[in-house]
Amino acid sequence: MRKIRSHYATPEDFxxxxxxxxxxxxxxxxxxxxxxEVLLELSFTGLPGKMMVRAIGHEWHAARPRLRVRAGGTVMCAGSEWRKIQFLKKVATGEVKLTARRRHVRLPVLVEIRWRRRGQRDFNTAALSEISEGGGLLLTQHRPEVGEEVIIEITPPGSARPLEILAVVRNSNNDEGVGLEFMARDMGGVHRLREVIRRLVEQ
Structure with a gap:
């Protein structure tokens, strides 16, 4: 899946x-x-960071300098990806305020994982819909509480051995799941996590 970038000069332009x-x-x-199918990196002036959205190309045209037309076109989004667009619209219009800048850009994925509370043995089957080196969005019916530590098991595409990650629940503002921050990653774990993310995005 190729990544394309689209920057808007002002929130109003977006x-x-x-x-x-x-x-x-x-x-x-x-x-x-x-x-x-493309991975769209969206940004506009005033947005703290960038938003990654999966989209389907609809049409594209080259620049037409004489007509003062920029290169670009339209893409189609659906489901949770369209909800990201609507969320960004609220940010652009000032309805939602964002102040914190994430260190890592969250990438949209949808991958089945297992998770358990730290200190417990029983796993729950769930999914991640966003992931980065710093954290992810956990979609689960059995929502852990903010501040709880959990163990996430992700099996990369083409691999039989899962990657185990310690995480802390940082927020529960999303109707679909809870936000996680990945913790205690040694350098070997960081390199493996990067490879897992690459495989998930490109599958």
């Missing part, structure tokens, strides 16, 4: 680019084909 039919106007010189 909100103007959102269409009602789950489409988003993007400005990028990285061409894509209709129907191609």
């Amino acid at each position: 909100t103007a680019a959102i269409r009602e039919d789950n489409a988003l106007e993007v400005f990028t010189t990285d061409g894509y084909e209709p129907g191609e």
Whole structure:
């Protein structure tokens, strides 16, 4: 999956680019084909950090300098990816305030994992819908409390051995799950986590 970047000069430019039919106007010189799945990196002035969104290419055109038309086109988003666009719209209009800048950009994934509370043996089957070296979004029916320590087991694509990660629940603001911060990662664990993330995004 290729990554493309689209930056908007102002929050108003971003909100103007959102269409009602789950489409988003993007400005990028990285061409894509209709129907191609892309990893879209969105940013606009005032947004602390960047948002990664999975999207499907709808149409793209090269720049037309004489007509003062920038290179770009439209992409389509659905489900949780479209909800990310709507969340960014709230940020752009000032309805939601973001002040903290994440050290690592969260990447959109959807991977089945197992997790358990630290000190317990029984695992729960769940999923991660976002991941970075710093943390992830855990989707689970049995939501742990903020401040609880949990053990996450992720099995990378093509691997039989799971990666075990200690994490702390940092927030429960998302209706779909809880935000995790990964803890106690030695250098070997960091390198393996990076490889796991790469495989998950590219699968």
